[in-house]
Amino acid sequence: MKITKDNYYSQEADRETMSVSQYKLWVQCEYKALALIQGKYKRVETDAFLLGKYIHAWSEGKLEQFKKENPQLFSSRGATKGDLKADYKVADSMIKALENDSNCMKFLEGEKEVIIQGELFGIHWRGMVDVLNLEKGFFSDLKTTQGIHKKYGGLTFIEHYGYVEQMAIYRELIKQQFGKDLIPYIVAVEKNDNPLKAIIKVDDRYTAPKLEEIGYNIEKIIKVKTEEEEPCSCGLCDYCRSVNKVTSILTIDDL
Numbered sequence: 479m480k481i482t483k484d485n486y487y488s489q490e491a492d493r494e495t496m497s498v499s500q501y502k503l504w505v506q507c508e509y510k511a512l513a514l515i516q517g518k519y520k521r522v523e524t525d526a527f528l529l530g531k532y533i534h535a536w537s538e539g540k541l542e543q544f545k546k547e548n549p550q551l552f553s554s555r556g557a558t559k560g561d562l563k564a565d566y567k568v569a570d571s572m573i574k575a576l577e578n579d580s581n582c583m584k585f586l587e588g589e590k591e592v593i594i595q596g597e598l599f600g601i602h603w604r605g606m607v608d609v610l611n612l613e614k615g616f617f618s619d620l621k622t623t624q625g626i627h628k629k630y631g632g633l634t635f636i637e638h639y640g641y642v643e644q645m646a647i648y649r650e651l652i653k654q655q656f657g658k659d660l661i662p663y664i665v666a667v668e669k670n671d672n673p674l675k676a677i678i679k680v681d682d683r684y685t686a687p688k689l690e691e692i693g694y695n696i697e698k699i700i701k702v703k704t705e706e707e708e709p710c711s712c713g714l715c716d717y718c719r720s721v722n723k724v725t726s727i728l729t730i731d732d733l
Protein backbone atom coordinates (compact mmCIF):
# COMPACT_ATOMS: atom_id res chain seq x y z
CA MET A 479 0.00 0.00 0.00
CA LYS A 480 1.06 3.57 -0.58
CA ILE A 481 1.34 5.41 2.71
CA THR A 482 -0.15 8.90 2.74
CA LYS A 483 -0.93 11.42 5.50
CA ASP A 484 -4.54 10.21 5.43
CA ASN A 485 -3.79 6.54 6.05
CA TYR A 486 -0.57 6.92 8.06
CA TYR A 487 -2.17 6.14 11.43
CA SER A 488 -4.60 3.48 10.13
CA GLN A 489 -4.78 -0.12 11.26
CA GLU A 490 -4.14 -1.18 7.66
CA ALA A 491 -0.89 0.80 7.60
CA ASP A 492 0.12 -0.93 10.85
CA ARG A 493 -0.71 -4.33 9.36
CA GLU A 494 1.16 -3.77 6.12
CA THR A 495 4.19 -1.87 7.36
CA MET A 496 6.45 -1.51 10.39
CA SER A 497 6.90 1.83 12.10
CA VAL A 498 9.27 2.75 14.90
CA SER A 499 6.42 3.11 17.40
CA GLN A 500 5.07 -0.29 16.35
CA TYR A 501 8.55 -1.80 16.69
CA LYS A 502 8.84 -0.39 20.21
CA LEU A 503 5.50 -1.96 21.04
CA TRP A 504 6.68 -5.37 19.74
CA VAL A 505 9.75 -5.15 21.93
CA GLN A 506 7.68 -4.11 24.95
CA CYS A 507 4.97 -6.77 24.52
CA GLU A 508 4.29 -9.04 21.53
CA TYR A 509 0.85 -9.82 22.84
CA LYS A 510 -0.15 -6.17 22.90
CA ALA A 511 1.46 -5.41 19.52
CA LEU A 512 -0.41 -8.26 17.85
CA ALA A 513 -3.66 -7.06 19.43
CA LEU A 514 -2.99 -3.62 17.96
CA ILE A 515 -2.49 -5.06 14.46
CA GLN A 516 -5.67 -7.10 14.84
CA GLY A 517 -7.68 -4.12 16.06
CA LYS A 518 -8.27 -5.60 19.53
CA TYR A 519 -6.29 -2.89 21.25
CA LYS A 520 -6.22 0.86 20.66
CA ARG A 521 -3.61 3.29 21.90
CA VAL A 522 -5.09 5.79 24.31
CA GLU A 523 -4.42 9.44 23.61
CA THR A 524 -3.18 11.00 26.84
CA ASP A 525 -3.01 14.71 27.65
CA ALA A 526 0.76 14.52 27.17
CA PHE A 527 0.15 13.15 23.68
CA LEU A 528 -2.15 16.05 22.84
CA LEU A 529 0.40 18.54 24.16
CA GLY A 530 2.99 17.05 21.80
CA LYS A 531 0.55 17.35 18.92
CA TYR A 532 -0.13 20.98 19.85
CA ILE A 533 3.57 21.84 19.59
CA HIS A 534 3.89 19.91 16.33
CA ALA A 535 0.89 21.72 14.86
CA TRP A 536 2.69 24.98 15.63
CA SER A 537 5.89 23.70 13.99
CA GLU A 538 3.89 22.82 10.89
CA GLY A 539 2.25 26.24 10.82
CA LYS A 540 -1.16 24.69 11.50
CA LEU A 541 -1.83 25.68 15.11
CA GLU A 542 -4.97 27.71 14.46
CA GLN A 543 -6.51 24.84 12.50
CA PHE A 544 -5.49 22.41 15.25
CA LYS A 545 -7.18 24.55 17.90
CA LYS A 546 -10.39 24.60 15.87
CA GLU A 547 -10.34 20.82 15.48
CA ASN A 548 -9.69 20.18 19.20
CA PRO A 549 -12.24 22.03 21.35
CA GLN A 550 -11.12 19.93 24.35
CA LEU A 551 -8.09 22.26 24.57
CA PHE A 552 -10.36 24.95 25.93
CA SER A 553 -12.14 25.23 29.24
CA SER A 554 -15.87 24.64 28.81
CA ARG A 555 -17.23 26.12 32.03
CA GLY A 556 -16.72 28.53 34.90
CA ALA A 557 -14.99 31.89 34.81
CA THR A 558 -12.28 30.56 32.47
CA LYS A 559 -14.77 29.32 29.86
CA GLY A 560 -13.30 29.66 26.37
CA ASP A 561 -9.72 30.07 27.66
CA LEU A 562 -6.97 27.61 26.85
CA LYS A 563 -6.65 25.01 29.64
CA ALA A 564 -3.60 25.39 31.89
CA ASP A 565 -1.72 22.51 30.17
CA TYR A 566 -1.88 24.21 26.82
CA LYS A 567 -0.95 27.60 28.22
CA VAL A 568 2.28 25.82 29.13
CA ALA A 569 2.49 24.72 25.50
CA ASP A 570 2.30 28.36 24.45
CA SER A 571 5.23 29.18 26.77
CA MET A 572 7.19 26.31 25.21
CA ILE A 573 6.45 27.60 21.72
CA LYS A 574 7.48 31.12 22.68
CA ALA A 575 10.76 29.80 24.08
CA LEU A 576 11.48 28.03 20.78
CA GLU A 577 10.48 31.03 18.69
CA ASN A 578 12.88 33.26 20.61
CA ASP A 579 15.78 30.84 20.06
CA SER A 580 17.34 31.38 16.65
CA ASN A 581 19.36 28.16 16.83
CA CYS A 582 16.35 25.96 17.60
CA MET A 583 14.43 27.68 14.81
CA LYS A 584 17.28 26.95 12.38
CA PHE A 585 16.99 23.24 13.16
CA LEU A 586 13.22 23.35 12.71
CA GLU A 587 13.55 24.81 9.24
CA GLY A 588 12.80 22.55 6.29
CA GLU A 589 10.06 20.46 4.78
CA LYS A 590 7.57 19.44 7.51
CA GLU A 591 5.96 16.04 8.23
CA VAL A 592 7.54 14.18 5.32
CA ILE A 593 6.48 10.57 4.83
CA ILE A 594 9.34 8.16 4.23
CA GLN A 595 9.19 4.48 3.29
CA GLY A 596 11.62 1.71 2.49
CA GLU A 597 12.80 -1.84 3.05
CA LEU A 598 14.94 -2.66 6.06
CA PHE A 599 15.73 -6.08 7.55
CA GLY A 600 13.32 -7.80 5.15
CA ILE A 601 10.29 -5.73 6.06
CA HIS A 602 8.60 -2.56 4.75
CA TRP A 603 8.87 0.46 7.07
CA ARG A 604 7.08 3.78 7.19
CA GLY A 605 8.01 6.93 9.02
CA MET A 606 7.13 10.59 9.23
CA VAL A 607 9.97 13.06 9.61
CA ASP A 608 9.15 16.26 11.47
CA VAL A 609 11.67 18.38 9.58
CA LEU A 610 13.63 17.37 6.49
CA ASN A 611 16.30 19.67 5.16
CA LEU A 612 18.06 18.02 2.21
CA GLU A 613 19.85 21.21 1.27
CA LYS A 614 21.52 21.72 4.66
CA GLY A 615 22.03 18.00 5.17
CA PHE A 616 19.99 17.28 8.28
CA PHE A 617 16.66 16.07 9.54
CA SER A 618 15.20 16.76 12.93
CA ASP A 619 12.48 15.71 15.30
CA LEU A 620 10.80 17.99 17.79
CA LYS A 621 10.40 16.37 21.20
CA THR A 622 8.77 17.56 24.37
CA THR A 623 10.19 16.17 27.59
CA GLN A 624 9.79 16.35 31.37
CA GLY A 625 13.45 17.19 31.79
CA ILE A 626 16.29 17.35 29.28
CA HIS A 627 18.77 16.09 31.87
CA LYS A 628 16.39 13.70 33.60
CA LYS A 629 17.55 10.05 33.80
CA TYR A 630 15.43 6.94 33.64
CA GLY A 631 17.24 4.05 35.31
CA GLY A 632 20.48 5.69 34.20
CA LEU A 633 19.29 6.36 30.64
CA THR A 634 18.67 9.71 28.99
CA PHE A 635 15.15 10.51 27.78
CA ILE A 636 16.38 9.95 24.22
CA GLU A 637 17.42 6.37 24.95
CA HIS A 638 14.54 5.65 27.32
CA TYR A 639 11.82 6.63 24.85
CA GLY A 640 13.42 4.86 21.88
CA TYR A 641 14.36 8.02 20.01
CA VAL A 642 17.74 6.52 19.08
CA GLU A 643 15.89 3.71 17.25
CA GLN A 644 13.70 6.28 15.54
CA MET A 645 16.59 8.40 14.31
CA ALA A 646 18.55 5.29 13.22
CA ILE A 647 15.65 3.94 11.14
CA TYR A 648 14.73 7.35 9.70
CA ARG A 649 18.30 7.94 8.64
CA GLU A 650 18.31 4.66 6.67
CA LEU A 651 14.89 5.30 5.11
CA ILE A 652 15.95 8.81 4.04
CA LYS A 653 19.11 7.34 2.48
CA GLN A 654 16.97 4.97 0.42
CA GLN A 655 14.37 7.51 -0.60
CA PHE A 656 16.51 10.59 -1.25
CA GLY A 657 19.97 9.09 -1.76
CA LYS A 658 21.44 11.34 0.95
CA ASP A 659 22.94 10.52 4.33
CA LEU A 660 21.59 13.23 6.63
CA ILE A 661 22.59 14.03 10.20
CA PRO A 662 19.80 13.41 12.73
CA TYR A 663 19.03 16.00 15.40
CA ILE A 664 16.49 16.16 18.18
CA VAL A 665 15.18 19.58 19.11
CA ALA A 666 13.94 19.12 22.66
CA VAL A 667 11.91 21.46 24.82
CA GLU A 668 10.88 20.87 28.41
CA LYS A 669 7.25 20.85 29.45
CA ASN A 670 7.16 23.81 31.80
CA ASP A 671 6.66 27.58 31.89
CA ASN A 672 10.33 28.44 31.67
CA PRO A 673 11.64 25.53 29.62
CA LEU A 674 15.17 24.46 28.95
CA LYS A 675 15.76 23.65 25.27
CA ALA A 676 18.41 21.58 23.54
CA ILE A 677 19.56 20.58 20.08
CA ILE A 678 20.96 17.07 20.30
CA LYS A 679 22.93 15.34 17.57
CA VAL A 680 22.19 11.61 17.49
CA ASP A 681 25.39 10.20 16.07
CA ASP A 682 26.58 6.83 14.77
CA ARG A 683 27.97 5.84 18.14
CA TYR A 684 24.36 5.47 19.28
CA THR A 685 22.54 4.60 16.07
CA ALA A 686 24.88 1.87 14.73
CA PRO A 687 24.46 -0.55 17.67
CA LYS A 688 20.71 0.15 17.72
CA LEU A 689 20.40 -0.82 14.05
CA GLU A 690 22.14 -4.09 14.83
CA GLU A 691 19.78 -4.71 17.71
CA ILE A 692 16.72 -3.96 15.54
CA GLY A 693 17.99 -6.34 12.86
CA TYR A 694 18.27 -9.04 15.49
CA ASN A 695 14.86 -8.42 17.10
CA ILE A 696 12.96 -8.07 13.85
CA GLU A 697 13.32 -11.74 12.85
CA LYS A 698 11.12 -12.89 15.72
CA ILE A 699 8.74 -9.94 15.25
CA ILE A 700 8.13 -10.86 11.60
CA LYS A 701 7.37 -14.45 12.62
CA VAL A 702 4.83 -13.37 15.23
CA LYS A 703 3.32 -10.70 12.99
CA THR A 704 2.76 -13.24 10.21
CA GLU A 705 1.37 -15.64 12.84
CA GLU A 706 4.05 -18.20 12.21
CA GLU A 707 4.94 -18.06 15.91
CA GLU A 708 2.89 -17.43 19.05
CA PRO A 709 3.23 -14.03 20.75
CA CYS A 710 4.73 -13.79 24.26
CA SER A 711 2.76 -11.89 26.86
CA CYS A 712 4.74 -9.47 29.03
CA GLY A 713 2.18 -9.76 31.83
CA LEU A 714 2.82 -6.17 32.89
CA CYS A 715 1.42 -3.75 30.30
CA ASP A 716 -2.06 -2.20 30.24
CA TYR A 717 -3.26 -4.70 27.62
CA CYS A 718 -1.97 -7.78 29.49
CA ARG A 719 -3.57 -6.50 32.69
CA SER A 720 -6.90 -6.15 30.96
CA VAL A 721 -6.91 -9.67 29.50
CA ASN A 722 -4.94 -11.78 32.01
CA LYS A 723 -7.50 -12.75 34.60
CA VAL A 724 -5.43 -15.39 36.36
CA THR A 725 -2.48 -14.42 38.52
CA SER A 726 0.63 -16.59 38.40
CA ILE A 727 2.89 -17.32 41.37
CA LEU A 728 6.18 -15.42 41.45
CA THR A 729 9.25 -15.67 43.62
CA ILE A 730 10.77 -12.56 45.19
CA ASP A 731 13.51 -12.71 42.54
CA ASP A 732 10.89 -12.04 39.86
CA LEU A 733 10.10 -8.60 41.32
Ligand SMILES: [Zn+2]
Pocket residue numbers: 506507508509510711712713714715716717718719
Ligand atom coordinates in the same frame (compact mmCIF):
# COMPACT_ATOMS: atom_id res chain seq x y z
ZN1 LIG B 1 1.91 -7.03 27.80
